[in-house]
Amino acid sequence: MAPKDVASLDPARARELFRDGLRTPTAGWCRGWTQANLLAVPRALAYDLLLFSQRNPKSCPVLDVGDPGETRTRIFDGDLRTDLPGYRVYENGEPVGETSDVRELWREDLVPFLIGCSFTFEDALLQAGVPVRHIETGRNVPMYVTSLACRPAGVLAGPLVVSMRPIPAALVPAAIRVTSRYPALHGAPVHVGDPKEIGIGDLAQPDFGDPVEINPGEIPLFWACGVTPQAAVMASGVPFAIGHLPGHMAITDVRDHIFQVP
Amino acid sequence: MAPKDVASLDPARARELFRDGLRTPTAGWCRGWTQANLLAVPRALAYDLLLFSQRNPKSCPVLDVGDPGETRTRIFDGDLRTDLPGYRVYENGEPVGETSDVRELWREDLVPFLIGCSFTFEDALLQAGVPVRHIETGRNVPMYVTSLACRPAGVLAGPLVVSMRPIPAALVPAAIRVTSRYPALHGAPVHVGDPKEIGIGDLAQPDFGDPVEINPGEIPLFWACGVTPQAAVMASGVPFAIGHLPGHMAITDVRDHIFQVP
Structure with a gap:
């Protein structure tokens, strides 16, 4: 335990x-x-x-x-x-x-x-007053396979995978500013808002991890995810x-x- | 011409x-x-x-x-x-x-x-009022093989190569600040001051490029150089x-x- x-x-x-x-x-x-x-x-x-x-x-x-x-x-x-x-x-x-x-x-x-x-920059988010829903609720972060293609290399090709965190609208700038400071840890989000624009049909059904609630007034932010190379393996x-x-x-x-x- | x-x-x-x-x-x-x-x-x-x-x-x-x-x-x-x-x-x-x-x-x-x-960040240096001696004098930048070893990979090992620009002491902070903004173009200097500390015997005899004058009140700044992998090839x-x-x-x-x- x-x-x-x-x-x-x-x-x-x-x-x-x-x-x-x-x-x-x-x-x-x-x-x-x-x-x-x-x-x-x-x-x-x-x-x-x-x-x-x-x-x-x-x-x-x-x-x-x-x-x-x-x-x-x-x-x-x-x-x-x-x-x-x-x-x-x-x-x-x-x-x-x-x-x-x-x-x-x-x-x-x-x-x-x-x-x-x-996960590494989530402590910086918390310190900046930006809530992290999956930590609050003791879950894994939700991750989704998108419709965005990675640039292939040799035999490897595949879709971009993203993690999602719902952020109160007023804190979106802070969340972007804080995570931009960590380019080696995925950096700024790759997408803000409508999940359909990047080929995600249903946020309640992540491809990996656990679903989390999105409350009224919150906007889903999507960060590039290190599961992406595993998606390329598949x-x-x-x-x-x-x-x-x-x-x-x-x-x-x-x-x-x-x-x-x- | x-x-x-x-x-x-x-x-x-x-x-x-x-x-x-x-x-x-x-x-x-x-x-x-x-x-x-x-x-x-x-x-x-x-x-x-x-x-x-x-x-x-x-x-x-x-x-x-x-x-x-x-x-x-x-x-x-x-x-x-x-x-x-x-x-x-x-x-x-x-x-x-x-x-x-x-x-x-x-x-x-x-x-x-x-x-x-x-060379890419030299325009930003000039715009910040930091002189670039080898451009002023129409020469190539001086480059030196140092005593600092790179981290090897497979069959490749070798020394770090640096480029040198003499900077008026009062402008050293500006030169560091400006070049720090370009991490993909070598970023901040790897060494400031005494060339002997990184194994460079004589600034007047670069291993590649042309020598440049260092005027009174100027400090030599050394940036990591992309000739380094050629030094590893050698x-x-x-x-x-x-x-x-x-x-x-x-x-x-x-x-x-x-x-x-x-």
């Missing part, structure tokens, strides 16, 4: 809980520390993924890339195979399993990518990959401040 | 002059347009170079990467084999030639990288690569504004 005050945990303690089997979304965990998306692909696919990330920097801001077979990186002093609270395994583009331990599936040629996550039929379970992030040992621009 | 007012040329006209054989450094050319370093490597080396760039973002901010064999990219509507004012060709890490046309050397497996260049004995001649840049079709952060 999660401790009561997950916001004040340090990354090592959080990873220990996950290693011991705790399965939970990490929104609101480890205030002040950077959270990251994981995607590990075979070395043969690593160039395409790195190029895909370079060509789609809003959704795929690369924080670090390990060498083949590595299970920790410069910014993550834990075991990437056990220290996330959930994983998704892909074969030929299909999700074939969700687990909390991928030690038996890890391969010598797997290259782990850590990609910025918008759309492109990649033979093998391991990602995090959406919303169940790698909590790194890097302070969020270092990604803040003036 | 170069026209008199090179600052007001548009990129297409500048590239035409270079294609016709004009060999010149491009500092001060095409005000308002983004300049870029070129490095084209065989596909087998492209992952290492892209990862090297990701791990050394101050010196290697990637603006665009072409597909294998491509001779133009999304941001450069010209011919990468003829439209730069100078090229250096490498074999086994050795510079084996300088030329203004590499059409006969281009290969189907060559992947062209375009990397941000600090240090690592890469079998084959084509780069630009230092200071003789690719002038792209992208406005400098788009790389400015608040």
